[in-house]
Amino acid sequence: MGPLPCDRRKDRSSANAPVPPFPAEVCERPDGMGPPLPRLFEPVKDVPVRTSFWQCGGVIDPIPDGEGNALRLVELRREIDERELEFSRLAAEFDKTDWWDAEGFNTAADWIRLNCHMNSHAVWNAFAVGAREHDMPATTAAMRAGEIGFAHVATMARTAVEVGGAFDEDKLLPLAIAYSPGKFFHKCIHYRHAVDAEGYSRDQEKLVEERGLRLNTAQDGCLLISGLLDPVGGAAVRTALEPLAQPSGAHDDRSREQRYADALVELSTAGRPAEIQVTATIETLKGMAGAAAAEMEFSLPISSATVRRLACDCSVTRVLLSEDSNVIDVGRSKRLVDGALRKALAVRDKHCQWPGCERPASWCDGHHIVHWVEGGETNLANCLLLCKRHHRMAHEGGWRLVRVNGRVVPVAPTITFGLPRVADDSARAPAGAV
Structure with missing residues (x-):
């Protein structure tokens, strides 16, 4: 710690010159303006290199050897x-x-x-x-x-x-x-x-199967929530909660946990839809071999099959990149199953169109029978409703849906999706399928 401005006396002949006790001495103003000021306290001398604030009578520890510590940190880390x-x-x-x-x-x-x-x-x-x-x-x-x-x-x-x-x-x-x-x-x-895009997709599907949420009411009436969400589901929840969980101002003294709890309640009562942004190359969206995975905020990278499923959903904004990472498309509205088309699908389909599934339209996603990246149009003829599970099966699971005489027929994949592998040709697309 260097000398205070009032210690820099012009008549000091030696750095070790004795210092008269207060108040017998005055010192010059550092700016040379006005009369001299009385010395307020004596400079501290002979303070140990490492000593506490109280041991040295109010003088803060000297600054540690930053360079020496930095070198030692690197050395220790290597060891x-x-x-x-x-x-x-x-x-x-x-x-x-x-x-x-x-x-x-x-x-x-x-x-x-x-x-x-x-x-x-x-x-x-x-x-x-x-x-x-x-x-x-x-x-x-x-x-x-x-x-x-x-x-x-x-x-x-x-x-x-x-x-x-x-x-x-x-x-x-x-x-x-x-x-x-x-x-x-x-x-x-x-x-x-x-x-190994297929292996990566299968591992992500295992995470989906592990999903679960438990709601238990405590004796005092509080709701205890615990569980596990797959990366896509978790990203959707966090994307919806984050804007609502921000501090409301300088005087917001809620903890982060309290803000998340309040955001969950607000989301449940206000019905604010979440919009997820997925960034992928066109090669990834087409499922081409050797393509990188896609990026999604609040999640690990996701597979190309998952991207294709999410691309059907109006709650997802797609950012498509070229090979050199230039943006070539940002989720054009004509590719989204929303607005009047969504209402028409709900009236026509009423529920999930997978044979035997009757999950209501409000639980379903809009699905392109022929994906728009393959030239399929976003219209009533090329779209139908699928629940979350069957929408995943149609993309990550490798299943394909075709219309035969106005009836939706699922075509089994070449890989299994929680079902035994089909050995014969009975699962091939029927003749006349469109």
């Missing part, structure tokens, strides 16, 4: 990353033994979680890195060189596990070096979609 890599090797080797079984644990992961005080995500990272390190020599070398961290290595290993033989370290490592761990994670999701 920790190296230890993480070593731990991963040992974890993979430990998994091959039966020692954890003899100790009464179901899996090696359970033993490590308990005895190493780790969460499941960290244990899974360790197993993935230990199992696939031999496939990532350049990645581990980049970590030792300080170009990436263990978080990048873990994401790389998880991707290698998920895509199997399609894993290409040469394509992913430059992305790991260029991006933060969080951004690199999203890049790996796009990579997985590019090499």
